[in-house]
Amino acid sequence: DAGVIQSPRHEVTEMGQEVTLRCKPISGHNSLFWYRQTMMRGLELLIYFNNNVPIDDSGMPEDRFSAKMPNASFSTLKIQPSEPRDSAVYFCASSPRVSGGAGETQYFGPGTRLLVL
Amino acid sequence: AQTVTQSQPEMSVQEAETVTLSCTYDTSESDYYLFWYKQPPSRQMILVIRQEAYKQQNATENRFSVNFQKAAKSFSLKISDSQLGDAAMYFCAYRTRNNDMRFGAGTRLTVKP
DSSP states (O other), X not given: OOOOEEEOSEEXXXXXXXXXXXXXXXTTOOEEEEEEEETXXXXXXXXXXXXXXXXXXXXXXXXXXXXXXXXXXXXXXXESSOOGGGOEEEEEEEEOXXXXXXXXXXXXXXXXXXXXX | OOEEEOOXXXXXXXXXXXXXXXXXXXXXXXXXXXXXXXXXXXXXXXXXXEEETTOOSOOEETTEEEEEETTTTEEEEEEOSXXXXXXXXXXXXXXXXXXXXXXXXXXXXXXXX
């Protein structure tokens, strides 16, 4: 398996522009997670989906951020308009669905390094 | 609130020696899972080891083992026979059945040759 795929790997944009980050989870995985990593705040869970449905978006910093999962093999995280403080590494992770008390491991993508000027 | 605390921002170990990274967590859940992830300079998050809270036996993966103390809410990682490739940031993480996952701030491990 190719693992979790994220694109682009690097993104440089100017303040005010729209940014779209993409993620393809591991085939067969039912849960998908978006994280943000910064020096100041560490790793933060932004939102996660179970079976393409958003379950908890309480970590999304503000309305400028939105995430979608139109099907089991694709998800996007959009920032509109982007601001310099959004500069971070954004990770996508996937895991098989947690069920019956069985914990499942999250597998991370390589991340997208975003720089907003 | 469910939190994960790694009290050691940085640790150093001599090659071939053993090092232990500390992690404590706070939760009211009874069913949860604990993980250690490694993040080398490439920034890829790599699973090192996992532990189910309902299992009393400590998990081991080759040179990596954990000391899980459920009552104390402690989950330390022991790396034996440290290698240069073990140098990285190590994150302790906690996850509930509802997929709520929280990470600690990380411990930067340096391995001296």
